[in-house]
Amino acid sequence: MKKSIITSLLALSLVLVPSCANLGTLSQVNANEIGSVAQVISGTVVSARTVRADAAASDKNLGTGLGAAIGAGSGALLGGGTGKVVSTVGFGVLGAMAGRGIAKYANKSDAQELVIQADGSKAQYRVTQPIYQEIGVIPVGAHGTLQYGGAGSKFIPDGM
Numbered sequence: 001m002k003k004s005i006i007t008s009l010l011a012l013s014l015v016l017v018p019s020c021a022n023l024g025t026l027s028q029v030n031a032n033e034i035g036s037v038a039q040v041i042s043g044t045v046v047s048a049r050t051v052r053a054d055a056a057a058s059d060k061n062l063g064t065g066l067g068a069a070i071g072a073g074s075g076a077l078l079g080g081g082t083g084k085v086v087s088t089v090g091f092g093v094l095g096a097m098a099g100r101g102i103a104k105y106a107n108k109s110d111a112q113e114l115v116i117q118a119d120g121s122k123a124q125y126r127v128t129q130p131i132y133q134e135i136g137v138i139p140v141g142a143h144g145t146l147q148y149g150g151a152g153s154k155f156i157p158d159g160m
């Protein structure tokens with residue numbers, strides 16, 4: 001009985017933690033973007049490189065909490081008396097470390113760092129954004145609009 005509960009809790013943690021990843025889409029906005037004002041500049045991508053974005057702090061914290069709860073719950077099923085307290089605390093700490101590690105690893109995503117040359121100006125702007133599902137990797141030479149300010153920045157190629 002104890003083994004099946006522990007196995008179920010561990011399987012649940014492996015399913016829930018990676019689902020916290022936020023894959024960027026153009027058709028979805030964060031609540032803090034509603035009502036924000038952004039400037040729009042037409043320009044061309046003069047430099048582009050793919051970078052690795054680390055997991056958000058909220059994802060790591062969720063993984064830590066979930067791991068601690070699952071670990072402590074599993075540890076509470078073991079031993080009795082003082083041994084039960086030790087196993088609950090010990091498994092809770094190990095679960096927290098494992099949950100944070102899983103969340104940090106599972107929620108990394110590819111992003112793109114772009115340098116945009118503004119049309120009719122020498123001004124250049126650098127933006128790092130997720131690789132949006134609808135666009136894919138943006139190549140050097142792509143023309144579009146840079147929206148910046150307010151709640152963030154993003155470059156959208158013409159035709160999107």
